Amino acid sequence: MVGVDHVAYDYASLRDLLENYDGFKAQGITPYWCINHGMSVSLYYADPDGNQMEFTADVFATKAEGSAYFHNLKEDDNPVGVEYDPDEWLTKLRSGTLEAELLKFDAAGEVSPIRGAMMA
Numbered sequence: 558m559v560g561v562d563h564v565a566y567d568y569a570s571l572r573d574l575l576e577n578y579d580g581f582k583a584q585g586i587t588p589y590w591c592i593n594h595g596m597s598v599s600l601y602y603a604d605p606d607g608n609q610m611e612f613t614a615d616v617f618a619t620k621a622e623g624s625a626y627f628h629n630l631k632e633d634d635n636p637v638g639v640e641y642d643p644d645e646w647l648t649k650l651r652s653g654t655l656e657a658e659l660l661k662f663d664a665a666g667e668v669s670p671i672r673g674a675m676m677a
Contacts, residue, residue, distance in 0.1 A: 563601075563609030571598055571656045574614040575647040588612075592669055594638040595662045596623045616660045638662075640669045 568574040578588070578600055590601040599613040617623040639662065646659050 561608050563611050565599075565611040565613055568612065568614040571614045571646070571660065572650055574598065574600065574612060575643055575650060577612060578643050579647060588643070590669070591641050591643050592638040593641050593660070593662055596626045598641070598660065599638075600643060616662070637668045639667065 568577065581587070581602075586602065588600040588602050590599075592599050592601070593616075596617060597613045597615050599611050602610040602612070604610055615623060617626065641659075649659060650656065
């Protein structure tokens with residue numbers, strides 16, 4: 558079967574990503590998966606046809622830093638990411654918490670159980 562697995566849209570910052578999330582949420586549109594991948598932070602939505610729409614912001618300032626992150630992963634490190642609460646993060650950002658504080662990632666942390674599976 559040929560088709561689209563997902564489409565990703567990049568945001569310039571975590572703040573931009575989460576403010577967009579808040580606007581969608583106000584319209585009743587919510588993500589089924591909120592994940593800090595380590596090199597990026599993403600919100601996954603399902604469109605009416607069941608396609609994954611990923612909205613993401615890079616963690617690292619440059620693509621080279623992101624690439625280095627991948628190349629330095631250890632065999633036991635978390636390859637998927639850790640889930641997060643976008644409402645909690647947005648509240649913290651609006652209260653003055655720095656993006657870098659929220660984006661800290663423990664590669665040895667618990668792997669997200671969803672791994673991108675669609676939720677009804």
